[in-house]
Amino acid sequence: xxxxxxxxxxxxxxxxxxxxxxxxxxxxxxxxxxxxxxxxxxxxxxxxxxxxxxxxxxxxxxxxxxxxxxxxxxxxxxxxxxxxxxxxxxxxxxxxxxxxxxxxxxxxxxxxxxxxxxxxxxxxxxxxxxxxxxxxxxxxxxxxxxxxxxxxxxxxxxxxxxxxxxxxxxxxxxxxxxxxxxxxxxxxxxxxxxxxxxxxxxxxxxxxxxxxxxxxxxxxxxxxxxxxxxxxxxxxxxxxxxxxxxxxxxxxxxxxxxxxxxxxxxxxxxxxxxxxxxxxxxxxxxxxxxxxxxxxxxxxxxxxxxxxxxxxxxxxxxxxxxxxxxxxxxxxxxxxxxxxxxxxxxxxxxxxxxxxxxxxxxxxxxxxxxxx
Amino acid sequence: xxxxxxxxxxxxxxxxxxxxxxxxxxxxxxxxxxxxxxxxxxxxxxxxxxxxxxxxxxxxxxxxxxxxxxxxxxxxxxxxxxxxxxxxxxxxxxxxxxxxxxxxxxxxxxxxxxxxxxxxxxxxxxxxxxxxxxxxxxxxxxxxxxxxxxxxxxxxxxxxxxxxxxxxxxxxxxxxxxxxxxxxxxxxxxxxxxxxxxxxxxxxxxxxxxxxxxxxxxxxxxxxxxxxxxxxxxxxxxxxxxxxxxxxxxxxxxxxxxxxxxxxxxxxxxxxxxxxxxxxxxxxxxxxxxxxxxxxxxxxxxxxxxxxxxxxxxxxxxxxxxxxxxxxxxxxxxxxxxxxxxxxxxxxxxxxxxxxxxxxxxxxxxxxxxxx
DNA sequence: AACGTGTTCGCAATCGTTTGCGGTGAAAAT
DNA sequence: ATTTTCACCGCAAACGATTGCGAACACGTT
Numbered sequence: 001x002x003x004x005x006x007x008x009x010x011x012x013x014x015x016x017x018x019x020x021x022x023x024x025x026x027x028x029x030x031x032x033x034x035x036x037x038x039x040x041x042x043x044x045x046x047x048x049x050x051x052x053x054x055x056x057x058x059x060x061x062x063x064x065x066x067x068x069x070x071x072x073x074x075x076x077x078x079x080x081x082x083x084x085x086x087x088x089x090x091x092x093x094x095x096x097x098x099x100x101x102x103x104x105x106x107x108x109x110x111x112x113x114x115x116x117x118x119x120x121x122x123x124x125x126x127x128x129x130x131x132x133x134x135x136x137x138x139x140x141x142x143x144x145x146x147x148x149x150x151x152x153x154x155x156x157x158x159x160x161x162x163x164x165x166x167x168x169x170x171x172x173x174x175x176x177x178x179x180x181x182x183x184x185x186x187x188x189x190x191x192x193x194x195x196x197x198x199x200x201x202x203x204x205x206x207x208x209x210x211x212x213x214x215x216x217x218x219x220x221x222x223x224x225x226x227x228x229x230x231x232x233x234x235x236x237x238x239x240x241x242x243x244x245x246x247x248x249x250x251x252x253x254x255x256x257x258x259x260x261x262x263x264x265x266x267x268x269x270x271x272x273x274x275x276x277x278x279x280x281x282x283x284x285x286x287x288x289x290x291x292x293x294x295x296x297x298x299x300x301x302x303x304x305x306x307x308x309x310x311x312x313x314x315x316x317x318x319x320x321x322x323x324x325x326x327x328x329x330x331x332x333x334x335x336x337x338x339x340x341x342x343x344x345x346x347x348x349x350x351x352x353x354x355x356x357x358x359x360x361x362x363x364x365x366x367x368x369x370x371x372x
Numbered sequence: 373x374x375x376x377x378x379x380x381x382x383x384x385x386x387x388x389x390x391x392x393x394x395x396x397x398x399x400x401x402x403x404x405x406x407x408x409x410x411x412x413x414x415x416x417x418x419x420x421x422x423x424x425x426x427x428x429x430x431x432x433x434x435x436x437x438x439x440x441x442x443x444x445x446x447x448x449x450x451x452x453x454x455x456x457x458x459x460x461x462x463x464x465x466x467x468x469x470x471x472x473x474x475x476x477x478x479x480x481x482x483x484x485x486x487x488x489x490x491x492x493x494x495x496x497x498x499x500x501x502x503x504x505x506x507x508x509x510x511x512x513x514x515x516x517x518x519x520x521x522x523x524x525x526x527x528x529x530x531x532x533x534x535x536x537x538x539x540x541x542x543x544x545x546x547x548x549x550x551x552x553x554x555x556x557x558x559x560x561x562x563x564x565x566x567x568x569x570x571x572x573x574x575x576x577x578x579x580x581x582x583x584x585x586x587x588x589x590x591x592x593x594x595x596x597x598x599x600x601x602x603x604x605x606x607x608x609x610x611x612x613x614x615x616x617x618x619x620x621x622x623x624x625x626x627x628x629x630x631x632x633x634x635x636x637x638x639x640x641x642x643x644x645x646x647x648x649x650x651x652x653x654x655x656x657x658x659x660x661x662x663x664x665x666x667x668x669x670x671x672x673x674x675x676x677x678x679x680x681x682x683x684x685x686x687x688x689x690x691x692x693x694x695x696x697x698x699x700x701x702x703x704x705x706x707x708x709x710x711x712x713x714x715x716x717x718x719x720x721x722x723x724x725x726x727x728x729x730x731x732x733x734x735x736x737x738x739x740x741x742x743x744x
Numbered sequence: 745a746a747c748g749t750g751t752t753c754g755c756a757a758t759c760g761t762t763t764g765c766g767g768t769g770a771a772a773a774t
Numbered sequence: 775a776t777t778t779t780c781a782c783c784g785c786a787a788a789c790g791a792t793t794g795c796g797a798a799c800a801c802g803t804t
Contacts, residue, residue, distance in 0.1 A: 030516075030540060032760055043784045048762060056782060073536065078514040079454045080760035083789045088451065090515075098495075099476030099680070107470055111497065120511055123470075123495045125483065139492055142450040143462075144402075164445070168402065282684055308471070309679075312654055314686025404790060415754045420792060430752060452790035455759045 031074045040064055082144065090120040091335060092140035094150040096128045096177070101307045102324045103151070106175065109328020110149060117336055119146070126153040128251070134161045147171035147335045152179060154251060157218050171338035175331040176322075177219055185338060186351045187331040191221045194320040194356030195228025198274050198302045201318070201358055203236050205366045207272035207300050211244040211263050213256055213284060215276040225276055225304065244270055248280050256283025264291060271299055272364070278303035278310050281317055285363070300364040315362035323354050330354065403446045412436055454516065462492040463707060464512035466522040468500045468549070473680045474696045475523070478547065481700020482521060489708055491518070498525040500623070506533045519543035519707045524551060526623060529590050543710035547703040548694075552592055557710060558723040559703040563593045566692040566728030567600025570646050570674045573690070573730055575608050577738045579644035579672050583616040583635050585628055585656060587648040597648055597676065616642055620652050628655025636663060643671055644736070650675035650682050653689055657735070672736040687734035695726050702726065 033051075037044045042061065050057045050065035057065075068074075082088040091114055095103045107123060114121050122145060126133035133153045138161070140148055148170060150162070159179050166172050166184060173185040202210050212229045215222030226245070233240050243266070246259045256275070260283060263270055275281035281303030288299050295301055295315050303310060306321035330352050338348060409416045414433065422429045422437035429437075440446075454460040463486055467475045479495060486493050494517060498505035505525045510533070512520055520542060522534070531551050538544050538556060545557040574582050584601045587594030598617070605612050615638070618631045628647070632655060635642055647653035653675030660671050667673055667687050675682060678693035702724050710720060 033762095034760075044761075045763075045785080046783060049783085052762095058782060061782085073540075075510070075514050077455075077516060077760050079451060079460065079516050080789090081762085082451045083449075083455050083759090083791095084761050084763095086789065097476075098470055098479055099473055101471055104469075104471030104476075108497070120494070120515070121496075122492070124493075125480070127480075138447070142447050143492070144449060144451050168445075282681075286684075307681075309654075309681040309685065312658075313681065313684050405792095406790075416791075417755080417793075418753060421753085424792095426793095428752060433752080449790050452759090453792085455761095455789090456791050458759065 030077070031069075031072045032077065033074075036065065036068055036072070036074060040068060086144075088120075088144050088146055089118060090122055090143070090145045091332070091339075092122045092124065092136075092143070092145040092148045094124050094126055094133060094136050094140070094148065096126050096151060096153050098123070098125055102176075102305050102322055105324025106151075106328040106331075109325040109330075110332045111328075112325075113329050113332035113336065117332075119336075126156075128154040130155040130157070137161045137165055141165060141168070141170060145170075147173070147339050149173050149175060149331050149335060151175050151177040152219075153177075154216055154219065154249075171335055171341075173331045173335045173338070175327055177221055180220055183349050185331075185334040185349055187327050187334065187354065188221070188351065189322045189327065189354045189356050191224035191356070192228035192231070194304065194322075194358070195225040195274070196232045197228075197356070197358045198304070198318075198320050199229050199232035200236070201360065202272045202274060202300060202302060202364060203232065203238065205272075205296075205300065205364060207366075208238070209241075209244070209268065209270045210238070210272040210274060211246070211270035213259060213273060213275040213280045214245055214247045215251065215280075216249045217247065222276055229274055248276065251277070251279065253279055253283045253286075256280035257287045258283075260284040260287035264288070264293075269299075272296075273299060273301050275301065275303045278305045278307040278317065278319055281310075281319070281363075282313070285313070285317070295363050296365055300366075302358075302364045306359055311361065318361045318364035319359055321357045321359055323356075327354055402449070403441075403444045404449065405446075408437065408440055408444070408446060412440060458516075460492075460516050460518055461490060462494055462515070462517045463704070463711075464494045464496065464508075464515070464517040464520045466496050466498055466505060466508050466512070466520065468498050468523060468525050470495070470497055474548075474677050474694055477696025478523075478700035478703075481697040481702075482704045483700075484697075485701050485704035485708070489704075491708075498528075500526040502527040502529070509533045509537055513537060513540065513542060517542070519545070519711050521545050521547060521703050521707060523547050523549040524591075525549075526588055526591065526621075543707055543713075545703045545707045545710070547699055549591055549593055555721050557703075557706040557721055559699050559706065559726065560593070560723065561694045561699065561726045561728050563596035563728070564600035564603070566676065566694075566730070567597040567646070568604045569600075569728070569730045570676070570690075570692050571601050571604035572608070573732065574644045574646060574672060574674060574736060575604065575610065577644075577668075577672065577736060579738075580610070581613075581616070581640065581642045582610070582644040582646060583618070583642035585631060585645060585647040585652045586617055586619045587623065587652075588621045589619065594648055601646055620648065623649070623651065625651055625655045625658075628652035629659045630655075632656040632659035636660070636665075641671075644668075644673070645671060646674045648676055650677045650679040650689065650691055653682075653691070653735075654685070657685070657689070667735050668737055672738075674730075674736045678731055683733065690733045690736040691731055693729045693731055695728075699726055 033044045033047045036047045046057060046061065047065055050062045051069060093110060097103060111121050124136040126136060130153055133156060159182055162179060162182060175187040178186040178188055199210065214226045217223050230240055248255050248259055264287065273284050275284055281301050284301055285295060288295055293299060301317060303317050303319040306319040310317040310319050334350060405416045405419045408419045418429060418433060419437055422434045423441060465482060469475060483493050496508040498508060502525055505528055531554055534551060534554060547559040550558040550560055571582065586598045589595050602612055620627050620631055636659065645656050647656055653673050656673055657667060660667055665671060673689060675689050675691040678691040682689040682691045706722060
């Protein structure tokens with residue numbers, strides 16, 4: 001018995017030595033189930049079963065397998081697994097830009113749910129380009145991700161690539177920037193309501209000539225915000241002056257600054273600006289400051305998205321917060337639901353609408369003395 | 373001939389009908405090479421060869437294959453390809469946090485090079501947690517990515533998981549937050565020089581009691597910045613007062629604010645602060661402002677990283693820029709070089725050091741009247 | 745007629761893992 | 775002594791694509 005054990009141990013160390021050697025030779029020598037099988041003189045099936053505590057395998061074999069696997073630090077090849085099971089346990093995300101606080105928050109929400117469900121997350125950026133977006137959808141499809149979360153790019157005005165994806169059976173959930181015409185799961189924030197509240201807030205503060213820096217109107221969210229803006233004006237018997245509604249197509253800081261300058265050049269410039277997003281708001285603030293005008297005394301500003309540093313700038317920027325983290329969570333939950341659907345079950349097409357929240361800071365407050 | 377053509381066309385449409393039908397049934401019915409083979413009555417090998425213009429295949433067959441493949445929108449299964457070729461054409465990235473302007477820039481740089489080389493990029497966040505980082509390395513390894521780019525977490529103080537990765541033959545390139553003790557490719561910025569220049573700048577502006585908000589000292593970058601700070605003081609014959617060097621371990625805004633308050637409580641508080649990063653600088657600014665002190669008149673501030681909004685806050689924050697995009701590019705180039713290495717070639721262990729650049733803004737400028 | 749040549753394609757193995765089914769041997773039941 | 779039972783394990787096919795090798799066939803050449 002002792003001798004046997006000794007011999008076995010000797011054999012094992014030789015085995016390990018041999019493996020390490022061949023590993024060095026092969027450079028990228030990842031241990032496979034076959035390696036374990038060869039060294040223990042059993043079949044690969046046995047290794048596979050032993051590693052997952054299949055009842056057909058004897059305790060001794062299991063022990064031996066597990067020990068060797070531990071010692072050689074065996075790691076199952078996910079690629080092979082994915083192929084075998086036609087399931088990658090991976091979901092893909094397509095967003096316009098990572099360097100965007102809102103989207104970063106969404107990603108964290110996505111990872112939160114996905115990781116707990118045992119999924120990996122592949123993130124891709126479209127960089128606001130439809131070509132890039134199409135490439136990404138194709139790449140994710142070819143990688144056979146189990147599902148896709150997408151917020152479309154600023155440029156996206158046709159949706160074949162997305163419809164194809166859905167037709168091929170890939171579960172898709174849209175978030176934030178959704179596509180109206182596609183029948184699928186969607187998670188949005190109530191942009192219209194957010195814009196309505198922001199505008200109402202400006203009205204309540206006593207501003208009467210309110211401009212809007214709008215986003216590109218092919219994006220539903222931009223359109224909704226514009227509608228909310230108009231609705232608030234209308235409900236308060238304010239006239240809607242199209243000259244005070246400017247579309248910022250690029251979404252850059254500089255563009256907003258230039259467009260704000262146009263507004264300020266009017267004979268009767270606005271006394272408040274509601275910006276489609278915080279970046280535009282920053283641009284507006286810059287233009288205003290450069291003219292020596294004061295915020296909010298001369299012009300009030302409200303933004304949208306509540307970037308991380310909106311509270312840090314001077315004056316602190318009022319903004320509509322979007323629940324990014326929660327949106328990521330909800331979108332991923334919907335996706336998981338779809339993925340786990342039986343083949344025969346009907347596809348679900350739920351739409352979740354999350355509430356926004358207006359955070360009032362200095363940039364939109366009339367001074368006490370000036371308040372009505 | 374005409375009849376033949378007609379029959380063939382008829383057959384084809386039936387074929388397609390059948391496929392579409394079975395596709396609907398199978399829900400996730402991705403077209404495979406076998407499907408094409410069955411419908412055209414050839415072997416899968418022929419399909420494979422036809423699709424890649426192998427000379428062994430007749431022009432007619434090629435044409436038929438390509439047409440059908442086009443019509444059914446055949447997309448090769450990347451998973452199967454990866455398994456077959458032991459190559460995933462994917463690289464993994466591990467960063468502490470996505471919601472960080474510097475890292476976002478790095479990612480864009482990475483994608484720039486990687487996409488051009490035909491690689492996908494998988495991004496994972498460690499959230500500054502070593503556990504998460506270990507999980508991510510394992511997950512990426514199991515996914516058999518062709519290489520990994522990593523910037524370690526704030527918590528990471530042991531490196532077994534990374535050494536194992538390298539020992540297993542996975543190409544790894546460290547960037548920004550590198551591990552000194554591991555022999556591998558690294559891309560860093562010259563933190564010491566950056567800190568040296570920032571500190572020298574403060575000295576030249578006439579500040580004489582300069583404090584430093586340092587980062588956790590297990591991070592080489594933090595340590596280098598501290599060293600640069602000290603070196604600048606020493607070279608200018610300034611004394612190094614350890615009371616003016618405070619370590620911010622968490623890296624949060626609030627922590628920096630609290631620690632700055634400690635500095636301000638001194639009988640002789642500092643008249644300038646060089647912060648290890650911009651977030652800490654923001655915290656310091658908040659603390660200073662809350663006391664009614666003025667920047668830079670009472671206290672000057674210089675940060676590190678040059679966040680996107682450092683130029684927007686009041687006063688605009690002087691900061692040391694790090695070339696994030698370029699860093700991502702360089703790191704990826706190094707990784708590509710490693711990946712394309714022959715099996716027998718010696719592993720490369722290059723270290724690239726990028727230059728920083730001090731951007732002087734209001735927060736560190738003595739007023740003209742007060743300047744020497 | 746036999747052989748050589750070239751074109752066009754299929755067979756089968758392979759990547760790493762899983763799994764239904766069948767096989768072996770020993771112990772237990774008849 | 776024969777059958778049944780059970781524990782334990784291996785065979786082989788499968789996931790989708792690639793590729794070395796050989797086969798079949800139609801030519802042209804001797």
